[in-house]
Amino acid sequence: xxxxxxxxxxxxxxxxxxxxTALDSIDFTAEDNSYISLLGPSGSxxxxxxxxIAGFEAPxxxxxxxxxxxxxxxxxxxxxxxxxxxxxxxxxxxxxxxxVAFGLRxxxxxxxxxxxxxxVKETIEMVGLTGLEDRNPDQISGGQKQxxxxxxxxxxxxxxxxxxxxxxxxDANLRERMQTELRTIRERLDVTFLHVTGSETxxxxxxxxxAVLDSGRIVQFGTxxxxxxxxxxxxxxxxxxxxxxxxxxxxxxxxxxxxxSVPVSGAxxxxxxxxxxxYDRTQIFxxxxxxxxxxxxxxxxxxxxxxxxxxxxxxxxxxxxxxEVDHHLSLGEPRDLExxxxxxxxxxxxxxxxxxxxxxx
Amino acid sequence: xxxxVLKPVLAVYAGLFILFLYGPFIxxxxxxxxxxxxxxxxxxxxxxxxxxYKHLFGLTPxxxxxxxxxxxxxxxxxxxxxxxxVTSTVLGVMAAQAFRKRFRxxxxxxxxxxxxxxxxxxxxGLGTSLLxxxxxxxxxxxxxxxxxxxxxxxxxxxxxxxxxxLNRFDGSVEEASWSLGVSPITTxxxxxFPLIFPGVLSAMLFAFTxxxxxxxxxxxxxxxxxxxxLAIYGTxxxxxxxxxxxxxxxxxxxxxxxxxxxxxxxxxxxxxxxxIAMQEDIS
Numbered sequence: 047x048x049x050x051x052x053x054x055x056x057x058x059x060x061x062x063x064x065x066x067t068a069l070d071s072i073d074f075t076a077e078d079n080s081y082i083s084l085l086g087p088s089g090s091x092x093x094x095x096x097x098x099i100a101g102f103e104a105p106x107x108x109x110x111x112x113x114x115x116x117x118x119x120x121x122x123x124x125x126x127x128x129x130x131x132x133x134x135x136x137x138x139x140x141x142x143x144x145x146v147a148f149g150l151r152x153x154x155x156x157x158x159x160x161x162x163x164x165x166v167k168e169t170i171e172m173v174g175l176t177g178l179e180d181r182n183p184d185q186i187s188g189g190q191k192q193x194x195x196x197x198x199x200x201x202x203x204x205x206x207x208x209x210x211x212x213x214x215x216x217d218a219n220l221r222e223r224m225q226t227e228l229r230t231i232r233e234r235l236d237v238t239f240l241h242v243t244g245s246e247t248x249x250x251x252x253x254x255x256x257a258v259l260d261s262g263r264i265v266q267f268g269t270x271x272x273x274x275x276x277x278x279x280x281x282x283x284x285x286x287x288x289x290x291x292x293x294x295x296x297x298x299x300x301x302x303x304x305x306x307s308v309p310v311s312g313a314x315x316x317x318x319x320x321x322x323x324x325y326d327r328t329q330i331f332x333x334x335x336x337x338x339x340x341x342x343x344x345x346x347x348x349x350x351x352x353x354x355x356x357x358x359x360x361x362x363x364x365x366x367x368x369x370e371v372d373h374h375l376s377l378g379e380p381r382d383l384e385x386x387x388x389x390x391x392x393x394x395x396x397x398x399x400x401x402x403x404x405x406x407x
Numbered sequence: 408x409x410x411x412v413l414k415p416v417l418a419v420y421a422g423l424f425i426l427f428l429y430g431p432f433i434x435x436x437x438x439x440x441x442x443x444x445x446x447x448x449x450x451x452x453x454x455x456x457x458x459x460y461k462h463l464f465g466l467t468p469x470x471x472x473x474x475x476x477x478x479x480x481x482x483x484x485x486x487x488x489x490x491x492x493v494t495s496t497v498l499g500v501m502a503a504q505a506f507r508k509r510f511r512x513x514x515x516x517x518x519x520x521x522x523x524x525x526x527x528x529x530x531x532g533l534g535t536s537l538l539x540x541x542x543x544x545x546x547x548x549x550x551x552x553x554x555x556x557x558x559x560x561x562x563x564x565x566x567x568x569x570x571x572x573l574n575r576f577d578g579s580v581e582e583a584s585w586s587l588g589v590s591p592i593t594t595x596x597x598x599x600f601p602l603i604f605p606g607v608l609s610a611m612l613f614a615f616t617x618x619x620x621x622x623x624x625x626x627x628x629x630x631x632x633x634x635x636x637l638a639i640y641g642t643x644x645x646x647x648x649x650x651x652x653x654x655x656x657x658x659x660x661x662x663x664x665x666x667x668x669x670x671x672x673x674x675x676x677x678x679x680x681x682x683i684a685m686q687e688d689i690s
Contacts, residue, residue, distance in 0.1 A: 102582050122585035123594075129586035135579035139601045149587030152597055195583075202587055 052111075053078040053206055053238045054099070059108035061094050061262075068094040070262035071108065076240065078205070081232055083253030083270075084242045087285060091262040092242045096208045099240070100129045113205060123153075128199030128207035132214050134191040136183040142194055143179035146170055149202045169201040172231065189220045196228075200235065209241040213248060225252055246286050250274060258282050280320035280401040289322040289399075290369050296402035304363055305343035308395055316401030325372035327397045330359065330381065331390045338392040345369055345391050347383045359383065361391060432659065439652035444470040448647045459653040472648050480638035483549050484619055487634060490550070491557040491618035496610045498558070499565025500603075503573050524563040528623030531556060536627040547630030556624040561617045565610035572606030605676045612669050616662070 052075045061069040068091040076082055086092040097103045099110060101122035110118045117125050137145050144151075146169055150162045157165070170176055173193040178186060183194070192212060199207050212228070213221045229252060232239050243249050249256050250270040258266045258273065266278040277283040284291055294303030296319040301308050303321050310321075331338060345361035348368075357380050359371040369391060373380045383389070438448055443458030444467075461467045465474055502520060506513060523531075535556045539545050547553070580602070584594040600607075622636045633641065635658075642651060 100582070100586055102585070121591075122582070123588050123590050125586075126588065127586065129583065131579050131583060133577070133579060135577070135583040137580060137583075137598055148584065148597075149589060152584075152593050153588035154590075155588075198583070198587065 052076065053113065055111040056099075057109040057111065059095075059098060059105045059110060061091070061098055061103065061105050067262050069098065069105065072262070072264055074257065074264055074267070076206075076238060077255070078238055079236055080254045081229060081239045081252060082241065083249035083256045084240060084259060085246060085249035085256055085285070086242075086244065086259030088244055090259045092244075092259050093210055094262075095259065096129075096210050096240070096242050099206075100127055100208055101125050126202070126204055128202060128204040130192075130195045130199055130207065130209040130212050132211040134183075134195045134215070136191055136194055136198075138183050140183075141179065142175065142181050142183070142186070143170070145183065145194055146197045146201050148198065153202070165201055169197045172200070172234070173197045174227075188216055189224065192216065192224060196231070200231070200237070203235075204237060206238045206240065209239060211243055212241065213243070221248075228252065246288075250286075258285065260285070277322070277399065278314060279316050280318065280322065283320070283322045283399065283401075288324055288326075290325065290328060292321040292323075292367075293318065294321055295319050296400065296404050301400055301402075303341075304365060304367070305341040305391075308341045308398075310395070310398070310400045313400040313402035313404065316403065318401070319403060320401040322399045322401065323393050323397065325358065325370045326356070326374060327393050328369070328371045328391055329393060330371055330383070331392055333388050333390055335390060338390065340393050340395040340398075343369070343391040344388060346388050347385055349385065350380075350383070361389070435652045435655050438649050439656050441649040441652075443467070443649065444472050446649060448649055448652065459648070459650045460657075462650050463653050463657070472650070475638075475642060475650055475654055477635060477638050477654060480633050480635045483632060484635035487549055487554060487557065488615045488619040490554055491561055492611050492615040494554075494558050495561040495565045495614040495618075496607060498562050499567075499569045499610050499614075500607060502562075502566045503569035506570060507573055507578070520566055521563045523559040528560070528621075529626070531559065532624040532627035535624070539628075547628060549625070549629040549632050549634055553625050553629035553634070556628040557618045557621055560621065560624055561614040564613045564617060568610040568613060569603070569606055572603050576603060605673055608669060608672055608676070612665075615665070 054076050056072050056074040059069055059072045059074075060067070070091075072095065084092050084095065094103065098105050101117070101120060105118065108118075109116055112125065112127065137148060140148065143166060147162055147166045150157055150165065170179060173196055175190060175193050175197065178190065183191060186194070192215075195212075196207075209228075213224055216224060225248065228239070228241070241249075241252060243252075250273065253270060255267065256270050256273050257264050260281050266273060266282050273282065274286065274288070277286060277289070280291060283289040292303045292305065294301055296302075296310070296313055299309055299311075301310050301319070301321050308321075329339070331342075333344070343363060345363045348360040348362050350360065351358040355376070356372055356374045359373065359380075361369045361371065363369060371391065437452065438450075439459055440455050440457065441447070441452055441459065442454040442456045443462060446453045446456075446458075458467060462472070463475060506517070535552050536547055539547050539552045545551070576599075580598055581591075581594050584598045585591065589597070620636050621634075622640070625634050625637060629637065639651065639654070
């Protein structure tokens with residue numbers, strides 16, 4: 047199959063828990079053989095969406111299509127969709143080998159023993175667990191458990207694997223290594239990964255495509271670059287954790303905010319008027335500077351945070367709003383700042399993204 | 408300062424606790440070695456002997472004291488306890504499994520089940536016998552009416568044990584199994600059951616022991632043939648001889664054997680339980 051063929055499709059899928067609408071009429075089409083990140087804050091309904099696709103829960107309305115078939119009413123065990131749990135959910139009473147062999151042994155297709163051994167061995171080797179076959183799940187590390195959970199799904203050769211915050215239980219080091227490995231493993235197989243995460247870095251780093259979920263709706267779906275450079279609404283910008291967002295009013299093509307009034311060339315439709323500028327596009331100037339590239343925002347310097355490749359400076363504006371400035375160290379040494387002193391923050395207006403009720407276009 | 412007061416108080420408490428827990432059994436054990444057939448169920452021990460144990464198995468020369476009529480009753484009680492154990496445990500597991508999903512009227516059903524252990528036993532027994540004799544019109548037997556009464560009584564215990572176990576059970580292993588293409592029935596057999604097995608053992612132990620020495624319900628519900636507790640009580644009404652104590656020691660030893668089997672099976676599955684606990688810690 048080509049990458050452009052749809053592997054699964056959601057058609058107005060809605061799921062309610064009492065008065066709470068976890069999924070609000072979601073339409074979504076996923077391409078075959080791709081890595082899709084599903085990014086959303088906690089409570090955005092991302093886990094519900096995964097559970098509905100897997101068949102652990104039924105939607106209140108809407109249809110789910112998988113490989114051209116309506117699977118809405120199919121029980122979970124007849125769907126052939128893999129699932130990797132955040133807590134791994136390994137079978138504690140079985141060895142690693144038997145964990146991986148479980149689906150082959152107990153499922154509907156019952157391959158001969160020789161084939162089971164062959165497939166299990168291959169999969170265990172692919173995820174790099176050779177030598178641990180006879181261990182029990184309590185005798186291996188978190189990262190290894192993650193691999194077992196993955197191998198257990200992949201051995202069934204599913205066309206779609208759902209991963210529910212699979213890296214959430216791992217420490218930072220391991221998380222980065224598993225990110226790369228998950229991508230490599232997926233590329234070797236003809237399978238689509240739908241990876242749910244609450245971490246924007248993870249979502250942007252891993253997905254060929256990223257879907258942003260907010261309050262039970264998919265608000266944006268696109269490549270990581272599209273999402274990063276052009277968040278479609280202010281909630282997405284907020285959630286990406288890369289933008290300073292200022293409330294204000296947009297009127298007749300001019301945005302009035304804490305930094306004064308700035309004429310804007312265009313605005314994206316939004317429920318409120320918000321002015322967004324990326325952390326790494328915000329610059330620091332001394333009070334009284336005259337060569338500002340754009341608007342002037344007076345702010346007091348609070349603290350800095352060293353991140354290895356960059357430094358984040360934290361400022362506080364007059365109305366107690368925290369503003370972050372990200373200085374990448376490849377651009378040269380950062381300037382010395384005095385804690386508690388007032389500075390002026392500025393940026394080139396064309397790099398700002400403006401969201402507004404009024405479309406100044 | 409605090410411990411100076413607390414420690415002696417706790418020591419006295421522990422002493423009393425042990426006295427009342429083991430005292431009766433120790434007295435019973437000592438008296439079972441009373442001399443026979445003249446020796447009675449009281450101190451002092453005239454002479455230590457194993458007469459009453461021999462008497463129990465009919466190895467003594469005939470005397471004015473009749474052998475205990477417990478042989479058949481013992482077999483009946485064991486059979487009844489086994490039947491009750493199997494039935495109540497199966498029902499308990501199934502009912503508790505049903506309660507994992509909230510369903511309409513769950514609260515009401517819960518209280519209806521638990522009622523079985525709340526109602527006074529004598530009344531249940533009497534009610535069962537009246538129901539059988541006067542309403543349904545069937546004869547009372549230990550294997551029919553008494554069996555039903557026992558199940559009604561022990562089922563709530565098995566149910567509550569399993570409810571507690573399943574409450575702590577992390578359902579994601581079952582979902583993992585389904586997502587691997589394994590049907591819910593096979594999943595229960597291959598995943599759920601092995602993991603809840605320690606709980607099932609406890610439920611079985613509860614049901615068996617409760618049924619084995621059940622008295623008030625059986626009194627009216629069992630009909631002509633007596634179970635062991637009834638048979639023993641029947642001998643009290645004539646005259647108490649130390650042979651009953653010897654029998655008590657024997658049954659207690661039997662109970663210990665049963666507990667050992669339970670302990671061994673439990674130890675085997677405790678390793679599994681530990682693994683579950685470790686997995687839960689991560690989540």
